[in-house]
Amino acid sequence: xxxxxxxxxxxxxxxxxxxxxxxxxxxxxxxxxxxxxxxxxxxxxxxxxxxxxxxxxxxxxxxxxxxxxxxxxxxxxxxxxxxxxxxxxxxxxxxxxxxxxxxxxxxxxxxxxxxxxxxxxxxxxxxxxxxxxxxxxxxxxxxxxxxxxxxxxxxxxxxxxxxxxxxxxxxxxxxxxxxxxxxxxxxxxxxxxxxxxxxxxxxxxxxxxxxxxxxxxxxxxxxxxxxxxxxxxxxxxxxxxxxxxxxxxxxxxxxxxxxxxxxxxxxxxxxxxxxxx
Numbered sequence: 001x002x003x004x005x006x007x008x009x010x011x012x013x014x015x016x017x018x019x020x021x022x023x024x025x026x027x028x029x030x031x032x033x034x035x036x037x038x039x040x041x042x043x044x045x046x047x048x049x050x051x052x053x054x055x056x057x058x059x060x061x062x063x064x065x066x067x068x069x070x071x072x073x074x075x076x077x078x079x080x081x082x083x084x085x086x087x088x089x090x091x092x093x094x095x096x097x098x099x100x101x102x103x104x105x106x107x108x109x110x111x112x113x114x115x116x117x118x119x120x121x122x123x124x125x126x127x128x129x130x131x132x133x134x135x136x137x138x139x140x141x142x143x144x145x146x147x148x149x150x151x152x153x154x155x156x157x158x159x160x161x162x163x164x165x166x167x168x169x170x171x172x173x174x175x176x177x178x179x180x181x182x183x184x185x186x187x188x189x190x191x192x193x194x195x196x197x198x199x200x201x202x203x204x205x206x207x208x209x210x211x212x213x214x215x216x217x218x219x220x221x222x223x224x225x226x227x228x229x230x231x232x233x234x235x236x237x238x239x240x241x242x243x244x245x246x247x248x249x250x251x252x253x254x255x256x257x258x259x260x261x262x263x264x265x266x267x268x269x270x271x272x273x274x275x276x277x
Contacts (some may be wrong), residue, residue, distance in 0.1 A: 002232045003031040003070065005096065007089045008078025010036055014043030015265030016218025017079060021225050027272040028229030033070070035061055035079075035092070037085050045217050045263040053081060058088045066095065074102045074232055077130050078221070081118050086126030104228050105134040106220070110142040111186075113152040117225070131174060136237060138224045139185045141167070148173050160189045162204055164197055171199035181237040183227065185220055194249075196242045207242050209249040212256040213219050218265035223248050226275065247274065 004025060004180050010018035022032045037058070042049040080086040093103055109125045131147060132134055145152040148170045162186075171182040180200065187195040193208045193240050222228055222262060223244045230240035251268050259266065 001029060001031050002073040003033060004013055004074040004076055004228065004232070005033045005035060005072045005092070006076050006078065006090060007037060008076070009038040009040060010034070011040040011043040011044065012154055013041065014217050014263060014267060016043050016221050020218050020221040020268065023269065023272065024222060024275060025229050027275045028092035028233065030229055030232060033072070038081055044219055045265065055082065055084050058085065062088065062092060062151050067163065071098070072096050072101055074104060074227060076107045077134070080123070080127065083120065083122040084128045086123055086130060090126065090129050090133065093130065094254050097133070102136070102231065103134040104224065105130050105137045106224050107139050107143045107147060109123070109146050111140055113142055113156065115146065132176065132178065134179055135185065136181045136231070137174070137179060138185055138200045138227065140186045140220070141184060144170055144184055146258060162205070166202040167197055168199050171204070172201065175199070175201050183237065185239050187225055196237050196241055196245050200237065205238050207245045212252040214262055216259065216262045216266050218267060219248050222266070230273065247271070
C-alpha cells in the first residue's frame with residue numbers, strides 16, 4: 001500500500017481540503033498520514049467560521065515523525081497559512097523525501113487574479129522553495145503568475161491559443177531536474193470551458209471540460225487528490241490529469257443542479273466507487 005503524507009488543513013463543513021484528500025486517496029488504495037496546518041469549523045467561504053492555527057504544534061509533529069522514521073511514497077503540501085508553516089513543509093520534505101518519493105505541491109496563494117488575505121511576499125518565497133523541491137505542482141493561473149512574477153490580467157486576456165502557449169512558457173521557468181511537471185488548473189477559455197494544462201519540458205497538453213454553474217469549494221482539492229492517486233498507481237501525469245478532470249466534471253454533471261450552496265462543495269462521496277483500486 002502506498003503511503004502519502006498530507007500537510008494541509010481540515011474543515012468541519014465543506015467538501016474540501018483534507019476531507020477530500022483523505023476520502024479520495026483512501027478510495028484509491030492509499031494510506032494517508034495527515035499533518036494538520038489548521039483546523040476550521042467550516043471552510044473560509046462560509047460567512048462564519050472559527051479556526052485553530054496549528055503552527056505551534058508542527059515542531060512536535062516533526063520530532064515525533066523523525067523518531068518513528070516512516071517512509072513515504074509521496075508527500076503532499078496543501079494549505080499553508082503562513083511562512084512558518086511553509087518553512088515546516090519544506091523541512092518535512094527535505095527530511096522524509098528519498099529518491100523514490102513523489103512530492104506534490106499545491107501552492108495555495110490566490111485565485112481569479114487576487115491573492116488570498118493571508119498571502120505575503122515571505123510566504124511566496126517559502127512556497128517557492130517548496131515548489132523547487134516538488135515533483136509535480138498544481139497552481140491555478142493566479143498562483144502560476146505569482147510564482148513567476150507575471151501580471152495575471154495580461155495573460156488571462158490573451159486569445160486562447162496564445163494564452164496556452166504563454167502559460168507553457170511560464171511553466172518552463174519553474175520546471176527543473178526536480179520539478180518534472182506542472183498542472184495549471186481551472187483556466188477559463190473564451191468559450192467558457194474549464195481547461196487544465198499539463199506541462200512537461202518540451203510538451204504541454206490541455207484537457208477541456210464543460211463548466212457547470214459557478215465555481216464550487218474544494219474542486220481543486222478533489223482534482224489534485226485524483227491526480228496524486230492516479231500517478232501513484234503508475235499513470236503518466238497527462239493521463240492522471242485527464243482522469244482527475246473527468247472525475248470532477250462527471251460529479252458536477254450529475255449533481256450540480258441539486259447544489260444550493262457552493263460553499264459546501266460538490267457531493268463527490270457517492271462517486272468514490274469509480275476510483276476504487
